Amino acid sequence: MSGLFFEQALLPQGWARAVRIVLDQGRLLSVEANSSARPGDERHRIGLPGMPNLHSHAFQRGMAGLTEIRGATADSFWTWRELMYRFVGRMTADDIEAVAAQAYVEMLEAGFTRVGEFHYIHHDVSGAPYGNIAELAERIAASAQSSGIGLTLLPVFYAHAGFGGRAPDPGQMRFINSIDGFSRLLDASRRAVAGQQGAVVGLAPHSLRAVTPEELNTILKLNGNCPVHMHIAEQIREVDECVAWSGQRPLQWLFDHVAVDSRWCLIHATHATADEIGRLAKSGAVAGLCPITEANLGDGTFNAPEFRDRGGRFGIGSDSNVLIGVTDELRQLEYSQRLAHQARNVVAGTLASTGRTLFESALNGGSQALGVATSGLTAGGFADIVSLDAHDVALAGRSGDAILDSWIFGAGRSLVDCVWARGRKIVKDGRHHARETIALRFRQTLEGLLAA
Incomplete structure (x- = not known):
């Protein structure tokens, strides 16, 4: 099990403060608002469902x-x-x-x-x-x-x-x-x-x-x-x-x-x-x-x-x-x-x-x-989570719905910081952990296809 703590996160019932999420075997074991971070929790400012x-x-x-x-x-x-x-x-x-x-x-x-x-x-x-x-x-x-x-x-x-x-x-x-x-x-x-x-x-x-x-x-x-x-x-x-x-x-x-x-x-x-x-x-x-x-x-x-x-x-x-x-x-x-x-x-x-x-x-x-029974950050659902870069100027002073409005309509680049898919952290600082290896194979493939 591992813990994530978000200053604010979008839950099915709406935006919530101080949200602690426990991940276990690719799923959300618990999602608690108005909670407190515990030792070892990974901390982020803004959490969204994938x-x-x-x-x-x-x-x-x-x-x-x-x-x-x-x-x-x-x-x-x-x-x-x-x-x-x-x-x-x-x-x-x-x-x-x-x-x-x-x-x-x-x-x-x-x-x-x-x-x-x-x-x-x-x-x-x-x-x-x-x-x-x-x-x-x-x-x-x-x-x-x-x-x-x-x-x-x-x-x-x-x-x-x-x-x-x-x-x-x-x-x-x-x-x-x-x-x-x-x-x-x-x-x-x-x-x-x-x-x-x-x-x-x-x-x-x-x-x-x-x-x-x-x-x-x-x-x-x-x-x-x-x-x-x-x-x-x-x-x-x-x-x-x-x-x-x-x-x-x-x-x-x-x-x-x-x-x-x-x-x-x-x-x-x-x-x-x-x-x-x-x-x-x-x-x-x-x-x-x-x-x-x-x-x-x-x-x-x-x-x-x-x-x-x-x-x-x-x-x-x-x-x-x-x-x-x-x-x-x-x-x-x-x-x-x-x-x-x-x-x-x-x-x-x-x-x-x-x-x-x-x-x-x-x-x-x-x-x-896509045949997923539970959507959003809900206990029992898949641990598919996105954190946004709250330090970007596009989100300055924003909270709640203004975060989504500004991310979608006012940001000049992707503000995705980290991504967890079924509990596994795959993207950090906006970069996929295997980006270089996969991109190299893609580049070689396209060079071969376009030279044909």
């Missing part, structure tokens, strides 16, 4: 910044996707592990303590299955283990290039599985993470354009009571093609044909009507918002205030990992709403702190989406 990152494609960290050149025609998500296919077409299993480890280190340094890895690369560079069907799932698990981040592994079922069961494109061959193959992949993925404390395996039908209704119904029976994640209504073209195929918009079709509930996380849901927003909120599913990626790809803006007013739950993800940051995602979410609605403090409710509303909503929604 943030879940509910949607990541870790391998895409390697292509960050490489798609910001305008093509001969108007660029879009779809032209970006072709570049992504070419990039992933070169990556070996070693490459994927190295890039994922780098992404996870950056997540931890930013204050993310668990990642939902939407894992859809399953085969080798030729598109042929590895002898070990879970080869790349094991590489993702190894990257999580070496970095120390908590893992919710979401093996992706991907079978088609478009609505109605269209045959896959050549660039998608590394993603494609049959139902039988996917069933074996799920079992092997569970074995791959069996030794990691708190690891969760869910499943992810990639999107309605990548699975047929019959396939969707079948793979959902493989899941039990674990998380289910799916991309949906990210792009207007996707919505139009779904209407042409089924006569319904993607969210309409899903809610009419599938029992969506609190196990589900619907990623993006950018282009949702008022009725769809209401049905999403009522279902109890989490809206998986990835504001930086959605801005980078030109997806559009989710209607967050209407979703909030309907009682909807959301979390944040770093998706393409073009930029990794807790505050960056939360700030972009709020600023996108300000631009769309031409107002300020849009996501917060009446007389509420925008920073705290964003942070707590993303914490609770992300935990639900």
Whole structure:
């Protein structure tokens, strides 16, 4: 057992003073406010719960910044996707592990303590299955283990290039599985993470354009009571093609044909009507918002205030990992709403702190989406904790909610000081303990990929 003492910390019931936390075997044995530090306790000024990152494609960290050149025609998500296919077409299993480890280190340094890895690369560079069907799932698990981040592994079922069961494109061959193959992949993925404390395996039908209704119904029976994640209504073209195929918009079709509930996380849901927003909120599913990626790809803006007013739950993800940051995602979410609605403090409710509303909503929604039963600094939960650098000028004179408002909207750099993931201190003075080793492997990997 070990003790941590914070002058102030954000607990589920709100900010508290003089908080003593006892860690035991990766969990919070006790959390006591208005307490006193004891000999041997590690002392900090500001404590927060670690943030879940509910949607990541870790391998895409390697292509960050490489798609910001305008093509001969108007660029879009779809032209970006072709570049992504070419990039992933070169990556070996070693490459994927190295890039994922780098992404996870950056997540931890930013204050993310668990990642939902939407894992859809399953085969080798030729598109042929590895002898070990879970080869790349094991590489993702190894990257999580070496970095120390908590893992919710979401093996992706991907079978088609478009609505109605269209045959896959050549660039998608590394993603494609049959139902039988996917069933074996799920079992092997569970074995791959069996030794990691708190690891969760869910499943992810990639999107309605990548699975047929019959396939969707079948793979959902493989899941039990674990998380289910799916991309949906990210792009207007996707919505139009779904209407042409089924006569319904993607969210309409899903809610009419599938029992969506609190196990589900619907990623993006950018282009949702008022009725769809209401049905999403009522279902109890989490809206998986990835504001930086959605801005980078030109997806559009989710209607967050209407979703909030309907009682909807959301979390944040770093998706393409073009930029990794807790505050960056939360700030972009709020600023996108300000631009769309031409107002300020849009996501917060009446007389509420925008920073705290964003942070707590993303914490609770992300935990639900990643299959974590207890969120926040609560006895019995995982010891996922972040301390902030209270000496930074951005936090001068701040306390309570003003800390979150200033960290998210007023700090010019990351203020994360230390990070504990399942009780293990992994980040100190803002630096991951294995940063240099993992970065060196990442650098060598990228130099090889970009020279090819």
